[in-house]
Amino acid sequence: MPSKQFLLEWQLVRLKAARDRLIMELADVSERNEHLFKSLGLPEALSAEVESARLRVSRVWRDLPVALWESPAAREVGGHIAA
DSSP: OOOHHHHHHHHHHHHHHHHHHHHHHHHHHHHHOHHHHHHTOOOHHHHHHHHHHHHHHHHHHHHSOOOOOOOSSOEEETTEEEO
């Protein structure tokens, strides 16, 4: 049977992961609907952390090399599906 210390540490890891996911989801809301995000009335420290996460994600996407490729699968062209 796992020790109480192990279970507490495991729970802490899970809580930290859930917190990180929440911050990223809030960053997504902030990016997509700033009015909704502001209406949440989050504490300033949390809003700042969400903004920091949003900027980090934006920077990652900006720095990724653009790789143009076409799938052999059907694709949308001019509003129509082309094979």
